[in-house]
Amino acid sequence: MIERLPLNALRAFVVAARHESFQQAAAELHVTAGAVSRQVKELESRLAFPVFERNAHGVRLNAAGRRLAESAGAGLDRLAEAYREAQRLPRAGLSISAPPSFVQHWLLPRLAGFDARGEEVALEASEVLTQPEWDDGRARLAIRYGTGPWPGVEDRPLLSDPMFPVCSPALLERGPPLQEPADLAAHTLIHVSCTEPAIPTWRHWLDHVGAAGVPAPVQWHYSLFSHALDQAIAGRGVALVGRVVAADRLDSGVLVRPFGERYAFPSPFGYSLITPAAGEPPPLAVRFIDWLMGEVARFREGHPGD
Amino acid sequence: MIERLPLNALRAFVVAARHESFQQAAAELHVTAGAVSRQVKELESRLAFPVFERNAHGVRLNAAGRRLAESAGAGLDRLAEAYREAQRLPRAGLSISAPPSFVQHWLLPRLAGFDARGEEVALEASEVLTQPEWDDGRARLAIRYGTGPWPGVEDRPLLSDPMFPVCSPALLERGPPLQEPADLAAHTLIHVSCTEPAIPTWRHWLDHVGAAGVPAPVQWHYSLFSHALDQAIAGRGVALVGRVVAADRLDSGVLVRPFGERYAFPSPFGYSLITPAAGEPPPLAVRFIDWLMGEVARFREGHPGD
DNA sequence: ATCATAGGTTGAGTATTCCTGACCCTCGTG
DNA sequence: CACGAGGGTCAGGAATACTCAACCTATGAT
Structure with missing residues (x-):
C-alpha cells in the first residue's frame, strides 16, 4: 500500500489542514497557493470525498479531513523525526560554514596548507550573518562576519576588519x-x-x-x-x-589604497570562529582550528591593523 | 521540516530496506531496479552517508540504514494506515465492479432503466476473475464471471453462460x-x-x-x-x-448462431452477484440489486438456456 | 579460461508530476 | 462600486522520476 500513497498530496494536505489556509500552507511549503490547491484537489479526487469545506474567504477542515489530518500528520511527523535523527547521526568529516567572500579571498588561497589526511571537509559558503543552526552530524565550525557577541555558542574572535x-x-x-x-x-x-x-x-x-x-x-x-x-x-x-x-x-598590487594607510575606519564588524558550546570537538576539527589560528597569526603579522 | 522531506526517496529506501534488494523493492513499487537505485542514491547524497553496504550480489542495510528504515518505515506505515482508513470511510454512492464485456454488452444497455435518484454510482470495469478486495467506503457490489463458489462473501448466481x-x-x-x-x-x-x-x-x-x-x-x-x-x-x-x-x-441480427440452438456447451462459468458477507446494504444498493434481479429475470424469460 | 547469471549502477532520453503566472471566482468591507 | 482576501483553474514551463540499454563485479558451471 505504501507504493500507492500520494505522498506529495498528503504532505500539502497535512500542512494546509494545520493552517486551515492554502496561503499559509503554501508559505510553509515554499510553493504557491495554487500548488497547494491542486494537491488538495488531487487528494480529494483519489479519496472520492472532500476534506475541506470551502467558502469565499477560506477553507475549513471537515470531519473526515480532520481525522485524516491527525493520523496522516502523525505519520509525517514520525517520518520527519526519523529523517532529522538520521541527519544528526555523527559522521566523519568536517563542515565549515563561512561568508562567500571570506572563503574566496582569504580561506581558499590558504587552505592548501591544511592537510585533511583523507577525511571529508565540506566548505559551505553562507551569506547569512547569523550563527548557524547546524543540522547534520558532521563536526561543524562556522566563521561569521559580524559584531558579536554570539550567544549560545563558543565564540573566538579571529580577525578585526577595518x-x-x-x-x-x-x-x-x-x-x-x-x-x-x-x-x-x-x-x-x-x-x-x-x-x-x-x-x-x-x-x-x-x-x-x-x-x-x-x-x-x-x-x-x-x-x-x-x-x-x-x-x-x-x-x-x-x-x-x-x-x-x-x-x-x-x-x-591589483588594488591600491588611494590614501595609503590613512583613513582606516575601525569597523565593529570582524570575523569570528564559532563552534558548538557543548561537546568535545573531534580530532579533525581540533587540527583545523589549530591550523586556522596559525594562519590568522601569520596574517596579523603581515597586516598590522588590529 | 516536513516540507524538506525527500518523500519518494524515503519510500523507495524503506521498501528496499525491507527486502534488502533493489530488484524486489522495484517489483513492489512497480518501477525498475534502476529507479530504486537512483532514489536510494539520492537519499544517501542528501544524508551524506550510505545506508546500504553494497557488493556485487546485492545490498545489505548498514547500522545507520537500519535505524532509519525502522523509524521511517514506522512513519510510512502510519501514513498508509491513515490513508487506508480514509479510503474506507463510508460515503454516499455505490461502487459496482463487473467484467468489461459484461458491462458493455449486458449491463450498460440496460442501466438506463435504473434510477440512481441523484446518488453517485461508480461502474468499474474489472478484468479480474477473482473476488474483489474492496478498499473504499462506498457501498460495493461486484459481478463476477467464474465457476464459484466465492468464499467469504455473499454469492448470488445471476446468469449461467452456455x-x-x-x-x-x-x-x-x-x-x-x-x-x-x-x-x-x-x-x-x-x-x-x-x-x-x-x-x-x-x-x-x-x-x-x-x-x-x-x-x-x-x-x-x-x-x-x-x-x-x-x-x-x-x-x-x-x-x-x-x-x-x-x-x-x-x-x-448482427451475429447468428451457425448451428442454431444446437450445440450449446454447458459452461461451468457464469455470472454471480457478490456482496460483502457482513453489514446491512444501504438503500441504494438494495434498490440496485432489486433492479438487477428484475433485469436478470427478464433476460431469462427472453433467452431460455439455464 | 570462458560463459552465463544475478544484482546493482549509470548515461541519455522520455514521461510524468509539480509548479508558476495570470486570470478568474465569491464574499466581505468600506 | 472598488478593493482585498482566499481559493480555483488554464496553459505552459520546470523539476522530478522513470525507462531502456549498456555497463560493472562476483559467483558458479563447464
Whole structure:
C-alpha cells in the first residue's frame, strides 16, 4: 500500500489542514497557493470525498479531513523525526560554514596548507550573518562576519576588519585626483550593502575621516565583497571594503589604497570562529582550528591593523 | 521540516530496506531496479552517508540504514494506515465492479432503466476473475464471471453462460459451408483466452459436440469477449462466446448462431452477484440489486438456456 | 579460461508530476 | 462600486522520476 500513497498530496494536505489556509500552507511549503490547491484537489479526487469545506474567504477542515489530518500528520511527523535523527547521526568529516567572500579571498588561497589526511571537509559558503543552526552530524565550525557577541555558542574572535577605500592603480593614476577624501565626490563609489545587520557605509567612513560635508552618492551596491572587489579591480570605481578580503589583492598590487594607510575606519564588524558550546570537538576539527589560528597569526603579522 | 522531506526517496529506501534488494523493492513499487537505485542514491547524497553496504550480489542495510528504515518505515506505515482508513470511510454512492464485456454488452444497455435518484454510482470495469478486495467506503457490489463458489462473501448466481459459436450472417451465407461442427475446420476460429482460470476453449466445445477428431487451430486469441464479438461481427471468423454477452447481438441480427440452438456447451462459468458477507446494504444498493434481479429475470424469460 | 547469471549502477532520453503566472471566482468591507 | 482576501483553474514551463540499454563485479558451471 505504501507504493500507492500520494505522498506529495498528503504532505500539502497535512500542512494546509494545520493552517486551515492554502496561503499559509503554501508559505510553509515554499510553493504557491495554487500548488497547494491542486494537491488538495488531487487528494480529494483519489479519496472520492472532500476534506475541506470551502467558502469565499477560506477553507475549513471537515470531519473526515480532520481525522485524516491527525493520523496522516502523525505519520509525517514520525517520518520527519526519523529523517532529522538520521541527519544528526555523527559522521566523519568536517563542515565549515563561512561568508562567500571570506572563503574566496582569504580561506581558499590558504587552505592548501591544511592537510585533511583523507577525511571529508565540506566548505559551505553562507551569506547569512547569523550563527548557524547546524543540522547534520558532521563536526561543524562556522566563521561569521559580524559584531558579536554570539550567544549560545563558543565564540573566538579571529580577525578585526577595518574598512578603507580601494581602487585600481590605473584609476588612481589616470582618473580624477584622489588625494583627500573630498576628492571622492568626483568618483564612482562602490559599496557592499547589507541591511540586516547594517554594515558600515561610505557615509560612516566619510563622517569618521572628518568629511561629513562631502556628498558621496554611491552608484553601485553589491551584496558580496567579492563582486565589489572585482569591480574595483576593473577600474569601475572606488570600493569601501574590509582589509581581510582585500589584503591579498593589495599585496599583489591589483588594488591600491588611494590614501595609503590613512583613513582606516575601525569597523565593529570582524570575523569570528564559532563552534558548538557543548561537546568535545573531534580530532579533525581540533587540527583545523589549530591550523586556522596559525594562519590568522601569520596574517596579523603581515597586516598590522588590529 | 516536513516540507524538506525527500518523500519518494524515503519510500523507495524503506521498501528496499525491507527486502534488502533493489530488484524486489522495484517489483513492489512497480518501477525498475534502476529507479530504486537512483532514489536510494539520492537519499544517501542528501544524508551524506550510505545506508546500504553494497557488493556485487546485492545490498545489505548498514547500522545507520537500519535505524532509519525502522523509524521511517514506522512513519510510512502510519501514513498508509491513515490513508487506508480514509479510503474506507463510508460515503454516499455505490461502487459496482463487473467484467468489461459484461458491462458493455449486458449491463450498460440496460442501466438506463435504473434510477440512481441523484446518488453517485461508480461502474468499474474489472478484468479480474477473482473476488474483489474492496478498499473504499462506498457501498460495493461486484459481478463476477467464474465457476464459484466465492468464499467469504455473499454469492448470488445471476446468469449461467452456455457457450456456442457465433458468426456474422454474411460469413454464414458466403463463406465455406458451416452446417456441422466438422465444417469449422475450414474456418478461422476466434477464441477468448484466459489462463487463470481456464475458461472453456474450442477444444472443449468440439469434444462436447462429438467432434473430438476435428482439428480446429485457433488463429485469434482475445482477452475480452467484446473484442471477439467485434471481430466476429466484422466477418473475420467464428467466435466461441457466452450467451450473456452475445444475446443482444444475436437478437439484433448482427451475429447468428451457425448451428442454431444446437450445440450449446454447458459452461461451468457464469455470472454471480457478490456482496460483502457482513453489514446491512444501504438503500441504494438494495434498490440496485432489486433492479438487477428484475433485469436478470427478464433476460431469462427472453433467452431460455439455464 | 570462458560463459552465463544475478544484482546493482549509470548515461541519455522520455514521461510524468509539480509548479508558476495570470486570470478568474465569491464574499466581505468600506 | 472598488478593493482585498482566499481559493480555483488554464496553459505552459520546470523539476522530478522513470525507462531502456549498456555497463560493472562476483559467483558458479563447464
